[in-house]
Amino acid sequence: MNLGEKMTLNTNLKNILLVAFTTLLLSACSTAKKSGELDGDVYTGKETVEYLASGVPDRVFFATNKSSLTTKSRETLRKQASYLRKNKNLNITIEGHADERGTREYNLALGERRANAARDYLMTYGISGKRISVISYGKEKPVNPKSSSVAWSQNRRSVTVKVN
Amino acid sequence: MKKFFLAIIFNILFLNNLFALIEVDITRGNLDPLPIAVSPLHVDIKSEEFKNLKIKNLGEEISLIIEKNFRNTGLFNPLKKDAFVQKPDIAHLKPRFEDWRLIKAQALVTGKLLIKDEKLKVEFRLWDLAAAQEMTALAFTTTPSNWRRVAHIISDKIYERLTGEEGYFDTRIIYVAESGPKNQRVKKLAIMDQDGFNTKYLTLGNELVLTPRFNPTNQMVTYMSYFRNMPRVYLLDIETGTQEVVGNFPGMTFAPRFSPDGKKIIMSFAKDGNSDIYTMDLESRVVERITEHSSIDTSPSFSPDGKFIAFNSDRSGLQQIYVMRSDGSNVKRITFGKGIYGTPVWSPRGDLIAFTKMHKGRFYIGVMRIDGTGERLLTENYYQEAPSWSPNGRVLVFYRETKAGEKGEGFTAKLWSIDITGYNERRLSTKTDASDPSWSSLLSK
Numbered sequence: 001m002n003l004g005e006k007m008t009l010n011t012n013l014k015n016i017l018l019v020a021f022t023t024l025l026l027s028a029c030s031t032a033k034k035s036g037e038l039d040g041d042v043y044t045g046k047e048t049v050e051y052l053a054s055g056v057p058d059r060v061f062f063a064t065n066k067s068s069l070t071t072k073s074r075e076t077l078r079k080q081a082s083y084l085r086k087n088k089n090l091n092i093t094i095e096g097h098a099d100e101r102g103t104r105e106y107n108l109a110l111g112e113r114r115a116n117a118a119r120d121y122l123m124t125y126g127i128s129g130k131r132i133s134v135i136s137y138g139k140e141k142p143v144n145p146k147s148s149s150v151a152w153s154q155n156r157r158s159v160t161v162k163v164n
Numbered sequence: 165m166k167k168f169f170l171a172i173i174f175n176i177l178f179l180n181n182l183f184a185l186i187e188v189d190i191t192r193g194n195l196d197p198l199p200i201a202v203s204p205l206h207v208d209i210k211s212e213e214f215k216n217l218k219i220k221n222l223g224e225e226i227s228l229i230i231e232k233n234f235r236n237t238g239l240f241n242p243l244k245k246d247a248f249v250q251k252p253d254i255a256h257l258k259p260r261f262e263d264w265r266l267i268k269a270q271a272l273v274t275g276k277l278l279i280k281d282e283k284l285k286v287e288f289r290l291w292d293l294a295a296a297q298e299m300t301a302l303a304f305t306t307t308p309s310n311w312r313r314v315a316h317i318i319s320d321k322i323y324e325r326l327t328g329e330e331g332y333f334d335t336r337i338i339y340v341a342e343s344g345p346k347n348q349r350v351k352k353l354a355i356m357d358q359d360g361f362n363t364k365y366l367t368l369g370n371e372l373v374l375t376p377r378f379n380p381t382n383q384m385v386t387y388m389s390y391f392r393n394m395p396r397v398y399l400l401d402i403e404t405g406t407q408e409v410v411g412n413f414p415g416m417t418f419a420p421r422f423s424p425d426g427k428k429i430i431m432s433f434a435k436d437g438n439s440d441i442y443t444m445d446l447e448s449r450v451v452e453r454i455t456e457h458s459s460i461d462t463s464p465s466f467s468p469d470g471k472f473i474a475f476n477s478d479r480s481g482l483q484q485i486y487v488m489r490s491d492g493s494n495v496k497r498i499t500f501g502k503g504i505y506g507t508p509v510w511s512p513r514g515d516l517i518a519f520t521k522m523h524k525g526r527f528y529i530g531v532m533r534i535d536g537t538g539e540r541l542l543t544e545n546y547y548q549e550a551p552s553w554s555p556n557g558r559v560l561v562f563y564r565e566t567k568a569g570e571k572g573e574g575f576t577a578k579l580w581s582i583d584i585t586g587y588n589e590r591r592l593s594t595k596t597d598a599s600d601p602s603w604s605s606l607l608s609k
Contacts, residue, residue, distance in 0.1 A: 065478070065482060065483075065504075067437070100547065101522070101525075101547070102483075102522070103463065103476075103483070103506040103520050103549045103550070104375065104549065104550065104599075104600070105375065105418060105419040105462045105463045105506075105507065106460060106462055106463065106476060106478075106506055108374075108388075108418045108419070108432075108434070108462075109418070109432060109439035109460040112416055112434040112437060112439065113437040113438070113439075113460065115437075116436055116437030117437060135393065135395065135416070136395065136416055136434065137372075140349070140372055141347070142346065142347050143347065144347075145346035145347040145568050145571065145572025145575065146568055146569060146570050146571075146572065147546075147567040147568045147569075147575075
């Protein structure tokens with residue numbers, strides 16, 4: 001018996017239509033949220049942020065599915081670079097993270113790409129790659145467990161952690 | 165774990181010498197489930213005690229497992245036992261067909277068992293009630309502690325006889341058992357029978373573990389672990405418990421799967437922000453690079469003949485599914501629909517690819533032909549991903565997460581299954597929250 005040949009098209013079509021209809025309904029309900037803490041969907045607030053030293057934030061935030069650094073992220077990383085230049089014996093790990101709205105395996109890769117984006121930027125500001133290790137946690141370690149667009153924006157991050 | 169691959173001896177008692185009249189239509193799911201009566205198996209009074217097994221109830225217990233398996237397919241309607249008209253031993257010899265037809269049964273399962281010399285001997289028969297004839301019969305001997313597997317094997321044989329397809333009941337599912345708050349999840353590798361029984365934990369939860377997958381013989385598992393905070397692909401021998409890192413990669417390896425011959429592991433290796441697909445031959449340890457592209461290439465899955473690999477890549481900008489030859493040549497994008505696509509998994513029959521689709525903030529599990537045509541979305545939800553095929557290619561198991569509140573409350577992760585027709589969506593029973601399921605092949609094959 002060949003399943004593929006006997007697949008009933010009618011029922012399948014119904015399913016697809018039903019799904020399509022639900023999607024329409026849902027997308028109609030959601031309106032774009034404006035928040036003072038978000039620029040596009042990149043987090044710009046201070047909640048969850050920790051500091052390597054006074055005035056040196058430990059993390060930068062990313063847009064959905066992106067690993068490019070915003071102007072504000074570059075500013076933060078330049079502060080980190082300057083701090084690391086002053087503390088020559090300090091080594092760091094950059095943790096890359098993704099939000100929960102993606103497949104697990106892709107998010108692992110995305111976290112790695114984000115951590116490396118931060119690493120590359122620090123290196124262009126004179127920090128030796130030998131002082132920087134990277135690790136991706138994908139979506140496994142959310143800093144904010146809530147299911148909301150602000151929480152997700154806080155979770156799309158790379159965090160610089162001192163290792164010694 | 166020890167009796168995992170215990171050999172079971174089959175003796176075919178009677179050959180099917182006539183064509184059966186009943187046949188279950190498997191193309192439409194639960195529209196018209198076949199009424200089937202599963203008589204308790206008769207327990208031979210000569211049966212001897214075995215450990216703490218309650219022999220008296222064993223025949224009934226086995227019949228209940230068979231019923232549950234059948235009900236869960238959505239294709240069968242097991243009838244209530246209180247309407248049964250014949251004693252199990254007499255029905256097993258020769259049913260009074262007209263009496264069973266009165267309770268609207270179309271098929272009847274009967275059987276008997278005997279425990280002697282520390283062996284469980286079981287036989288069963290499947291009867292076509294309309295045609296008043298036996299359809300199939302089988303007897304086998306195994307260790308008594310295997311009695312649940314006996315029920316699953318009987319279920320498989322009957323399913324096969326009535327649908328014309330291989331069953332999927334004598335199988336296991338490996339998954340990640342989850343506990344604790346959402347931002348401090350503890351994750352362990354867990355393995356259970358397909359019906360949720362015999363759960364065993366294979367890791368202690370000291371380190372994060374993800375994405376376990378069986379090899380074709382179900383003896384080995386490849387998975388990802390953050391042991392010593394080094395995210396790497398591991399190989400685990402289920403019987404001995406021995407584990408090893410796969411390869412000697414200077415960075416994160418992830419998204420592992422076995423090749424269909426079990427000789428290689430295919431996975432992603434991330435370096436300097438770029439993830440590409442590699443294979444490692446488990447015997448020669450030779451590592452081969454399969455993709456070389458500045459994008460993220462991950463979630464690789466071999467076709468069952470080993471000639472092709474499906475994977476997802478964001479080389480076009482967003483995650484889409486691609487198919488290439490197993491040497492990495494001839495890369496072709498196959499998804500062009502609205503939304504983004506990930507986690508392609510090749511069906512064991514080779515004709516379909518299951519996937520996760522994300523579109524307008526919703527998540528879908530679907531199937532498509534291997535060239536990307538004929539996309540069918542089976543289920544839509546807030547969050548779900550990572551389909552894995554039943555060994556007969558009929559059912560997909562995947563995991564689904566719920567929305568969390570302010571402090572992560574309300575968050576759950578559960579395993580679900582759905583028929584590839586889009587019918588019969590069910591939650592699988594697991595002892596804890598669960599994710600990343602992988603379905604074994606038939607254990608007794």
